[in-house]
Amino acid sequence: MARSSSRSVDWGFPRWRGYGTAGSEATTVRLCDRHGCEEPGNCPAPKSPNSPERWYFCQEHAGEYNRGWNYFEGLTAEEAAEREAAERSTADGYTESKHHSWAGPGDGSRSRDEMRALELFELDPDADFATIRLAWRKLAKENHPDLRPGDAEAAKRFQAIQAAYEVLRLAEEAREWKPAD
Helix, strand or coil: CCCCCCCCCCCCCHHHCCCCHHHCCCCCCCECCCCCCCCECCEEEECCCCCCCEEEECHHHHHHHHHHCCCCCCCCHHHHHHHHHHHHHCCHHHCCCHHHHHHCCCCCCCCHHHHHHHHHCCCCCCCCHHHHHHHHHHHHHHHCCCCCCCCHHHHHHHHHHHHHHHHHHHHHHHHCCCCCC
16 A cells, blocks of 8 residues: 655755745834834834833934933933932842943943043043052142142042042952952
8 A cells, every 4th residue: 555645855854945935925024113214113212211112213213213312301300310219229120230340331341430430530441550549649649638728629629539549449459359368
């Protein structure tokens, strides 16, 4: 008795399958929401803060939209600060972990606070600690309250310089490995 030829010849491996009608179905493509754009809109962007509704733009228009996006638009400075504080207080699961702190701006090895401190010292992000110490000493001498008595601006700058140096010093200590005693 002869068998019918109902066996498949592709053996279940995708590259051996034929080029028949398997890929000829129409696919749904969402167009960019920017008026007049015919590109695929595969980049979602929020319509308003805390809203699940999204615009869908092409890559070019998504970049344009993001450059002009202001999350706190229409709020006063006090309302914006209040909203930011409220949202940060409930975002416990989304705060940056300590082991991800290396991923700050700049060369990838410094946190945002370190970058601000380096800007105060007018140094590059890749400055070594010896250069930082020299810049700190120079600025501290220029703005020390003992050398400029009665100058309130110099006192404020001195405090900022000291705080910036402390941030950089602690970061440098954290980077250096020390054996446990």
